[in-house]
Amino acid sequence: MPDSPLSRTPYEVLGVSPEATDDELRRAYRRLLRETHPDTGGSAAEFHAVQLAWELVGTSGERAAYDSGAGARRSAPDARAAGGPGGASMPHRPEGSSLKARSYGHPGGDEREHFLTLMKEWVGRGVDLPDPYDPALVRSAPREIRRWLAKAMAEEETARIVSTLGIGYTIWNNVLVGRTGGNIDQLVLGPAGLFAIQSEDWGSVVRLSRGELVGEGIADDEEPFRMLGQNARALAREVGVKFTALVIVVPDDDLESAIEQIERGRLSGSVVVRRSLLPQLLRNGVGGGDRASVDRVFELRSRLQQGVRFV
Template sequence: MPDSPLSASPYDVLGVPPTASQDELRRAFRRQMRVTHPDAGGSTAAFDAVQRAWSLIGDPQSRARYDGSAAADEQPQVWAPSAPRARQDTRASARSSGHPGGWYRQRYLDEVRAWIGLGDPIPDPYDPALVRRAPWEVRSLLAAAVAEEETARRLGTLGIGFTLWHDVAAGDGKIDHVVLGPTGLWAVQSADWGAPVTARRGDLVGDGIEPGARPVRETVLDARKLGRSAHVRFTAALIVVPDGHADGVEDIGEMRGVVTLLAERSRAVDLLRRGIPGVAIGGTDLFEVRSRLQAAIRFI
């Protein structure tokens, strides 16, 4: 699994700037080892992150590889758009339309050009060294695009009983994935805030979520806007985050008649197949909802 564009650099983990001397790096490493050690009240994950950071930049040779173009060996250029993967089985995939991640990728490319300087050449806007240096706001656009693309690949395995629309306009906002199948009509948002999130008071909180932001509420409101224009009603709103950024599947609660949930990416497809107890769409109802959505959906 590739690192997220929002993953902390080894310099961030050690708490030093990229210009730090080797002595400063060594002192920072020893300090962070003491602070994060589980026996001193730290977490295993933080302790492991410190050790990994040191393995990347702890000696001049490793640091030179990380800081230079050869750092791609550690973080392969997996963020660039790639051709669809060949299917490994003969099962029919879900019907799909739209371009997942396309809107965020275009914004990322625009912002990278503005950050580098208009007119200056950018040999590869997805070069890992370039991405690491970019401001958080720029990297977050690429992280959002990658999150959408990864979720879309998973959703494609739902099977022929499901229909998918990606990057759907909903008033002034957008819904990353609209999923229709026997388990209902779902508004699915793919997110990567660069850190774990959890449900609290009907929405999500986490280190990567701006104070006051309400991503669940925004998703529900966007779903209702699309629902009104298509004369359909959404069953649920699902926020999908990278594995390790949520505790499996969490029931956030019901908001304005829409069930809201949070799920790790690897759990999302099973959740959509299994559905919510007592909620289903079938037969002529499913055909009617699909027809209405086909007529109303516009891609962003």
């Protein structure tokens, strides 16, 4: 998957405006080199991010190329990881094959609509917008707009991953929860049970703290697990099912451990997992729980097919 739309731009890494002069850019770079150098107590990852930022905009030629979009296929520098192609992905389109998982609903569709609406409002009425996914345009947009695209791409990637698990799995995307007015990104049903999944990308490292996810990109009043739990309980009552586990999926670089599990409280058993390990989790379940019988899976699928509504 391409870099997140929430990956920091070189200007954000260096802490300057895109309109900063070359001298201001150079001073910021030199100051941050001193502040982030590991030998002076800084972060090696942040030190590397500063160097990558300078490589993209450090000279007049490189800066002009970056600002024009010519350097868009190079990764935006980020302390989470280094390298990888940039740019926004196209919407997920499941390929028709009897070997792929059944898939219903439109992953990321609602989020892309929000992104496009906000992007058009931000650019301004009457302004021609031939490609709202142009990498140079996306990275210049406010974070709250880029967040919608990052969310859509995360949902699309989860749908793509689940589709490879085979016909024994079914995925419902962007499921409406009538009682709360919210939604659950994905319901995944397979031999290991029924999972309620949120596919996220906050553009920063996250971790569990006191039964909730925290991180630089997560707002203080944002409680991802509590919200997922609330929606899952409401949907379970609406449809008459029981979820095996609640799962939040994040990019691999955004979680230090492969998987972290809530051990206590009402959300006990809920997990946050690296995206690359999602297939393993969906095949084996959480904690090696009992596998559902074929009849039970068929019953749950029928009940969900009758009760699920989409955003």
